[in-house]
Amino acid sequence: MSALVDVLDGQPTTPPSLYIDLKGVNLGRHGTVSILQIYVLPRRQAYLVDIHLLGERAFSTPSSTTGHTFKGILESEAVPKVFFDVRHDSDAHYSHFGISLAGIQDVQLMELATRDYPRRFVCGLAKCIERGDACLSEEERSAWSAAKAKGRRLFAPECGGSYQVFNERPLSEEIRRYCVQDVSILPRLWASYDAELTEAWERRVREASRERVAASQAPTFIGKGRHMASGPVMIVVIVLDE
Template sequence: MLLAQLAADDGSPTVLIDIYRLQQSAFEEGGLRALLESTATRKLIFDGRADADALFHLHQTRLTNVCDCQVLCARHLDAAAAAAPSGSTTDGVATGSVPSSCVPSSRPLSQGRLPGLGKALEACPSLLAGKHGQSLAQLKKLAHALFVPELGGRYEVWKTRPLAPALMEYAAADVAHLHAMVAAWGDVVRADEMRQITSRRLHEAISGAKAAKGPHMAQRDF
């Protein structure tokens, strides 16, 4: 883990915490462990399984009171598929949410692969069009050119200080839009069910036989 990103829901700028430089002091003197383990403060994540694994094993920190926006997005897409007319497809951009009561939680419709952050950003009504969508696409293109090997980039750039502005913006974008997803889809999963799903997923990432990375992480697990 090289960075931790924090974004409040009051419109204030996203905060990037340099774990690579600060190491344990970020969690101890900086108070990051107390925040992440707080039962009073809800944390929004998007598939935080790998992060939870790293936090626990490298920094003795257990993510607590978590809402996973990947779960919200998957259930939203389930509901959209259930509501779509016969023969139509919901592979495109979604424009709204459907109450979770339309889809029995024990029988998810979108079996198979989990939606990634890119899919969620496309599906979120408040982000899918206009300047938001254009700026996100441009930012992704710029950042990927720096760190994706197939595009001529190097993963090591994440350890370079000062961090490239495009990478800082890219990291901030990871969390800046999670509040919009909760606003759009927050009613598709009951709070108690979300706690159960996220607790199990994070526990399995930390204690499971398989590493919390790799192709198997894209498979639906709830």
């Protein structure tokens, strides 16, 4: 972790360098965190952090050169971190490790803001990929879908799998690929949506991302239900003076 923090610390901020996702069993305050995935754009490299094994040490271990920690990076407003629907990830970070995420750019909200059709409901990651938003070739999209399907068969209960596969060590190759591709696709989605955002919409997305983090930390937060598919009011409602 010390060596990884050295890699993460001081990366460029425009465009964002750090793209993050979590995997776990019932991810959130009532479940556990198994794996944290980070894609570092300037390095074109994905890293999988074993939270199941390391626990809090993954966030508190200092860099050997600066003394900074991963927790400090996650909580820094000055360091942009990109997530796809930050709510469950934020809930897990805050509930299990006391981490208040900051500097968040939520790609799911960026997609919502760039639509030219109704914004009432958000899209899932797979829908964004299938629709072509990541600008993948047909071959790349087929490979992404195949890896996604193989992973789901292993962990999704409705497919006969179990989320406990994220805690098995060593990770199966199918789960490793699933984890890597989920986070490595985010820079392409971010770039696609960012190119369409006006300055006003960009501010609204940043504020809505902060509101998602704050809501996920509330004692009343419920991470399952139809309400999770609804877009935030500040993005759903069209501002008349634009």
